[in-house]
Amino acid sequence: MNTRINIFLIPILLLAVIMACTEEFVGPQLNADFTQTRLLIAKGDTIIFGDRSGGKPDEYRWLFEGGSPAISEDRRIVVSYEDTGSFDVTLIVKKDGVTDSIVRENWVRVFENTLEADFSADSTDIPVGTEIQFTDESMGDVRSWLWNFELGDPISSTDQSPRVFYSQPGSYDVTLSVNGFLGSDSVQKNNYINVYGPITANFKANTTVVRANEPIQFTDASTGSPTAWEWLFRKGNELQMSNDPNPLTGFGETGYWRVILTAANPIFQDTKFSEVEFITVHEPLVASISGMENIPVNEGAQLQGNYEGWPAPTSWSWTFENASPRVSSEQNPLPVWSTTGTFNVRLTVDNGITASTAERDIVVYIPLQADLLMEERLTSTYDLPAQFSSAFRPELNFKLVTSGTPEPITYRWTLTHEGTGVSKIVETTDNKLLASLLNNPEADILLTTGLGVYSLSVEANTAVPNSFARQVCSPCFEYF
DSSP states (O other): OOOOOOGGGHHHHHHHHHHHOOSOOOOSOOBOOEEESOSEEETTOEEEEEEOOBTOOSEEEEEETTEESSEEOSSEEEEEEOSOEEEEEEEEEEETTEEEEEEEEEEEEEEOOOOBOOEEESOSEEETTEEEEEEEOOBSOEEEEEEEETTOBSSEEOSSSOEEEEOSOEEEEEEEEEEETTEEEEEEEEEEEEEEOOOBOOEEESOSEEETTOOEEEEEOOBSOOSEEEEEEEETTEEEEEOOSSOEEOOSSOEEEEEEEEEEOSSOEEEEEOOTTOEEEEEEEEEEEEEOSEEETTSBOOEEEEEEEESOOSEEEEEETTEESSEEOSSSOOOEESSOEEEEEEEEEEOSSOEEEEEEEEEEEOOOEEEEEEEETTTEEEOSSEEEOTTTOOEEEEEEEEESSSOOOEEEEEEEETTTOOEEEEEESSSEEEEESSOOTTOSEEOTTOSEEEEEEEEEEOSSTTOEEEEEEEEEEEEO
């Protein structure tokens, strides 16, 4: 028997099924849940938390025990932990008035950072063009390394203990960063690697000619980056030293000083020698003139050029007023004057460092000539020697006649009795002398020795030193 369903019954059946449902459809159920990047961290590290709740919540509230921040309403948050321990994490989600939450106790565990980055090198002072072996000496469970080498080759490396080549002189930093399961650490050593090139020692001085104890500034001009200096300043057995790179020093001893500089770094050294007479320590010259001050006309004046100071003069320059020659370059010249008078003499000495000038006057005169006369009361003259009777000639007059320049200003008379050797001396300001056997108060000399033979000498002196005339009469006269 065939059964047929009436097409008009289908809508009625569907409606009955729907009405049979007693629960209202509300979509997926709200279910709080979250994820994190890690659960075990070192103190000071961070964790990224993210929502993965079911039901598509539209409000979030996080609670992070021991974390920073402690509260957040973001769907995704980065949290740092500065204290060690185990900490809860809570997430509360909400949608359309429905709330759900999840609390995970002791979920995050924070430990002390046991990583400590450190390293060493087989040498830190090397010549240029040398390779260095670096060795990782980090503490802790290190899983990766990152090296940075300033101007090294390679400039960076992820090897645990790399080898690095340095081709340029200088001081360079090295940095090592390490990472492990519980954290990371890094260390930078500044100017750790010192690469040295060969040294060429050299220096400069702001002057090379000074007076005693006058300071000189020496400056190191060496190439190759020296780190130590030894300066030696030598004059014969005299020695001065300095370890300053740029010493300021003076020298107490006059003379020539040599400079020796040794410049060094931990790898290389070199020495620079100056000329033996590099530094001249001088004493300024002071010129002077000695020798004849008064000379006869047409006679050579022997003059001497003198000096004090050091070094000795290398040139002597004389000028002579009205003399022949007028100039001279000898140290001890012999000029001649053909006219009388007072003339200037000038000397300049020079050693190439200092110069000095001295002057003096020279008096040129005509030598005196003298003639001694004996007169009887200035009316008659007698040839000498002469004999007289004491009864008839008890007094005698003497006169000294001179010629030349300058005029005498004093006369020194010496009358000697040859029998007894007794002398009498008198000085006068004129050229006459009265000798008397009588007790005449006007007499210049009293002949108290009596009868006998007498000698007489007279010296006429001028205002010019060493310009005089002398006349001697011996025997001169006799009384009987």
